Amino acid sequence: MSFGAPRGAGQSGHLHIEGASKSFGDVVALADVSLSVSAGEFVTILGPSGSGKTTLLKVIAGFEAADAGRIMLDGSDVTDLDPARRNIGMVFQNYALFPHMSVARNVAYPLVMRGVGRAEIARKVAAALEMVELDGMAQRLPRQLSGGQQQRVALARATVFQPRLLLLDEPFGALDRKLREQMQLEVRRLQRRLGLTTLFITHDQEEALIMSDRIAVMDKGRLQQVGRPHEIYEAPASPFIADFIGESNIFTGVVEAGLDVPVRVRLERGPTIEVGGVGNLRPSAGQRVRVMVRPERFVDLGSNPGAGVVNRIDGSITESAYIGVSDKYRISTPDGLDVLVRLPSGPSRRRYQAGEQIAAGFHAADARLIEVQ
């Protein structure tokens, strides 16, 4: 795959959102959202539907006016700027290709609107189409293309005029899984090559983890946590995020001794465990806390002595599922604790059936304190 020339040293595209708020009647879509995106960075806004992420994108693009707050692009305030003059490329959820124009005319559109010369338009459109591997499709109409091809046209159209910022609104929603994974990688490669500051919207947490430099988790119109993918996954700031991103066990318990790390927590319905992941939370003895353990962090103590594994959960298997890369079990302890566990699968591993007893353990470092009440 070949790409256009990377942008020069004068690369721009620093986005700064300051206290953006927006309500539709009684419904709060954005509540005091602030976010800074550096030039060339790929940031994903991740949230369930109705979390306000699309509204945020519309406010940045200028299709929706915020009730309060400012949008800064490269240091200049664009809050009240006409969307036509913001120089932002956007790929819509349904691509929004102009159905009455050929692929070439679609891609040429932003250049024509900028009064670019005929020869330069032809050259840039050809380069953009080559970049998304649609060289032979220039004269086709959008409806004659497959979903993936339409997506590429939309991408070419949104980048051909070297925008300061690229906005992607759930662009992969309509694609099947294989094509989606391919496009995820392609979009990321293209974005890196062009050095484009990109804001990507999705409700798919896996997609967010794969693609992003940073993820901003959004819920109920608020940014809940902003961080690198591994930070979001390993150290979610709230039970909502722990639950929304990946699978998780969230245990409730009371702190027995909180001064030293690992913190000792007596689970409400279960054993006392050591919690190594505390971040900057410093709970004191007697406080109620919530602890997260990812299912894939468990080891099978029956077939593996588990050196250094300090936490142990004994129970019987209530559900067992074969996923391929792993076996997924639901374990119920005598105290009534429900635990989701994923163990590596394969011929060398033991597979448990529902009803069997199991001893599963995890390191103190794999337990994460996510809330202190």
Place this chain on the structure above:
Amino acid sequence: MAISEAATGQSVASRRDVIGRSFSLGPLVLTLPALLLLVLLFVLPLGRLFALSFEGGSLDWYGKALTGGLYTTILLRTFEIAAIVTLCCLVIGYPVAFLLATTTPMWRAIGFAFVMLPLWTSVLVRTYAWMVLLGRNGIINRVLIDSGMMETPLPMLNSKMAVVLGMVHVMLPFMILPIYSAVTRIDPDLPKAARGLGASATRVLTTIYLPMTLRGIVAGVTLVFVVSLGFYITPALLGGGKVLMFAMVIEQQVREFLAWNFAGALSVILLAVTLFVFWLLNQGVARHLGD
């Protein structure tokens, strides 16, 4: 790629064929009453008129209609008036249709009431209403004179302007409705995308809305133009006999001179010209849209 395969027109079209074949008798039975009515009250009289115009195997009636200049002049004037009416309807109707399609539901309901209300009123009543407005002692002249802006009444009635005004009023909904439906079919993301790509509001109109509503425009133009060509009541009343349109001449030949053969020839000419215009407009669109 599965998406594109599922969405290809071919499979949809072939399925439609299958349905069409297996239920071919159903539609025929259902449309039988309408078909009978049409044949009895339209096709038969029309055929009779057609036959009359060729009575005796001569083309004399056509010769009389197409030479001498009188009837061709009236035909041209009929075209001119129909064209002016169509243009006025388009210029007035497009913004209205656009507004109706893009406004809030409440304003849409109110707007539609204003568009449809005249449509539900008799053409005769509306034409008389225009006479009340435009007459020598009509409301407009009264206001102008009473306010001292005019000394003598403006001669507004019995003019081409009055005819055009009345016809535009009658035909406007027929322009608005197809354009409205075309605008509502446009994905609201498209104008947004165009704005985001750098298009001014005017460029969005010329590059997105106008080309994408072309079918609606042509449907409205065809409807208004073709119907206008055959207008009778409105030009007869508001033109006061001074503004002669083709349908009036046909009526005159039948009622005053009982010249059925000649009226038949004139009718066939009007029908042929109308069908030709209809075909021409459709050809233009087909070529422009590439299908």
